[in-house]
Amino acid sequence: MSGDAFEDALALANGPHPPGPAAPGRSAPGRPAPGRSPAHAPAAPPAPGAAPGQDPEAPAQAPGEPGLARPRRTPPPEDHGGLVTPGWDTARATAHRAVRPLPPRRLPLDLALGHTLAAPLTALTDLPAFDTSAMDGWAVAGPGPWRLAPGPGLLAGSAPPSAPLTDGEAVPIATGARLPHGATAVLRSEHGTAADGELRGPTPQPGADIRPRGQECRTGAELLPARSALTPAALGLAAAAGYDQLAVRPRPRAEVLILGDELLFRGLPHDGRVRDALGPMTGPWLTALGAQVLVTRRIGDDADALHEAVAGSRADLVVTTGSTAAGPVDHLRGVLERLGAQLLVSGVAVRPGHPMLLAELPGGTPLVGLPGNPLAAVSGLLTLAAPLLNALADRPLPEPRPARLTEEVRGHPRDTRLVPVACPEPGRARPLSYAGPAMLRGIAAASALAVIPPGGAASGDRVRLLDLPLA
Incomplete structure (x- = not known):
């Protein structure tokens, strides 16, 4: 033939x-x-x-x-x-x-999406950078009931009062606000009642609803290794860690x-x-x-x-x-x-x-x-x-993932075949029609290409899948 x-x-x-x-x-x-x-x-x-x-x-069967x-x-x-x-x-x-x-270059965060880190991403600050409240409520010192300290409540981004809280004192606080000195816990707003300058409610455990300084990382900790792809989440992490620019592979x-x-x-x-x-x-x-x-x-x-x-x-x-x-x-x-x-x-x-x-x-x-x-x-x-x-881009060669065929695929006597497949469920690959060299109808409906070894593969055989980029 x-x-x-x-x-x-x-x-x-x-x-x-x-x-x-x-x-x-x-x-x-x-x-x-x-x-x-x-x-x-x-x-x-x-x-x-x-x-x-x-x-x-052709790859040998792996242990x-x-x-x-x-x-x-x-x-x-x-x-x-x-x-x-x-x-x-x-x-x-x-x-x-x-x-x-490619040689690395520095890019601002808003232009770095999809690039590859040219060096490890290390924290330039502790995360969080200071103790913060994890909930809306009151910062309290010691057991209750508590006297409400004079002055406005604490909001995210506002400086804490210069005077520390003393045992038996409390101050209103919003989520993300810096904890005042002397505070031992945060009492959630739904757990307390404030009236006539006094706060009543159950005494929270020490440290309750506080995000302590350095909970996520300390200054100098490696957050992402070199060669990592800069996803939206990675860019958010870099910003939180103090970066304005990043060294990337273009x-x-x-x-x-x-x-x-x-x-x-x-x-x-x-x-x-x-x-x-x-x-x-x-x-x-x-x-x-x-x-x-x-x-x-x-x-x-x-x-x-x-x-x-x-x-x-x-x-x-x-x-x-x-x-x-x-x-x-x-x-x-x-x-x-x-x-x-x-x-x-x-x-x-x-x-x-x-x-x-x-x-x-x-x-x-x-x-x-x-x-x-x-x-x-x-x-x-x-x-x-x-x-x-x-x-x-200094990225490794992706390894195809394994899956089992839902039906037989004929092979070439000597050559590997790349066959468009749909993946109806994890670990399963269904071969698609319209897989001739001049056709695009099969690949347009596919989520991966199955790597079919010389001689073909039977229904139920494990083959390697080469995932197709989505966008």
């Missing part, structure tokens, strides 16, 4: 829906379009000791994880002139190791180049031309993965324009769509060779998306080449671009 026929069969594995055609003139995974030749990819050699017929890149889907005995990986295409896990790890974190700047003369950018497909699906989604995918997208440019099949765009980019990551094969109008590899770029990954043993590539441009900027089919491009984004963005 041809590679393309096998891909079409896999697209039907979880539903009766026929796969959509590849974009005219573009290379679909497993089959070059007319006039184009398949890319041959250098890769790592087989792992020592790999069983004959088994993909050496304590019974039922994890494992590769079945299959033909050896494709060999192109002695170069074996790297497996999916190896390609991800290669991308994550390909770059160093969001990696990305530039997207859309290739292909067959693409339309508005209206319905006509005259053999198709709508561009990659332009509207690639930038938002990169943003969701942590990048700052500078621009999305439409280059077409113009080698000189592509060379100028890549050579002149000031981004931290360049992402191209299409042109990853080696046909007469697939100019990407020729442009990379002309620029003196080094190919780090040239094809990956994964379906869809195996023609994807990763190159290092002169000066060290990475370039990710995505295949032209939409789901194949998503596979390339999550396989190569996501690990690169994590590394640039």
Whole structure:
């Protein structure tokens, strides 16, 4: 069976829906379009000791994880002139190791959301910075009944009276107000009655409803380690701990180049031309993965324009769509060779998306080449671009989480498959239809991609899930 026929069969594995055609003139995974030749990819050699017929890149079953889907005995990986295409896990790890974190910079708190801490967040003050009331009521000294001290009550933000409370005295206090000296507890407002300058109620336990100074942390305590993502809660913690600015790894700047003369950018497909699906989604995918997208440019099949765009980019990551094969109008590899770029990954043993590539441009900027089919491009984004963005932001490579399949998923004889799944309940993954390389309907409804090992996985098998970014 041809590679393309096998891909079409896999697209039907979880539903009766026929796969959509590849974009005219573009290379679909497993089959070059007319006039184009398949890319041959250098890769790592087989792992020592790999069983004959088994993909050496596939993960072994982990101890304590019974039922994890494992590769079945299959033909050896494709060999192109002695170069074996790297497996999916190896390609991800290669991308994550390909770059160093971006230099840190200081940002005000209101601009730091989504960035990564470049250094540990340590408290600049005790939290709370002083003893405060946890409730509305009265600050009391000793047992009751209590005389109400003269003067106004204490509000949050007001200075406490200079004279300390003495035993048998009380003063009204609001939540968050600084406790006066001499106070031993707070009597809640619902527990006491004040009349004629006297407060009556049950005597609270010493320290009751008081938030003591340093209850949450002391000055110098580490609140968050370096490499933590700055969430809204983390920014609130930083503000409470006394920060106005933070040292962060900046969001990696990305530039997207859309290739292909067959693409339309508005209206319905006509005259053999198709709508561009990659332009509207690639930038938002990169943003969701942590990048700052500078621009999305439409280059077409113009080698000189592509060379100028890549050579002149000031981004931290360049992402191209299409042109990853080696046909007469697939100019990407020729442009990379002309620029003196080094190919780090040239094809990956994964379906869809195996023609994807990763190159290092002169000066060290990475370039990710995505295949032209939409789901194949998503596979390339999550396989190569996501690990690169994590590394640039000084974040670890996320590990897929395990789940059990609700039904069988057919596999490729040699390659990993990435299959859109819905997660109806924790620990369960339901494969979705419309999973062909040119389709987006499945991934649009998915919450994750299931990593299906060579040979496939049965219903009930444990597989790894690659969670999809939500926004």
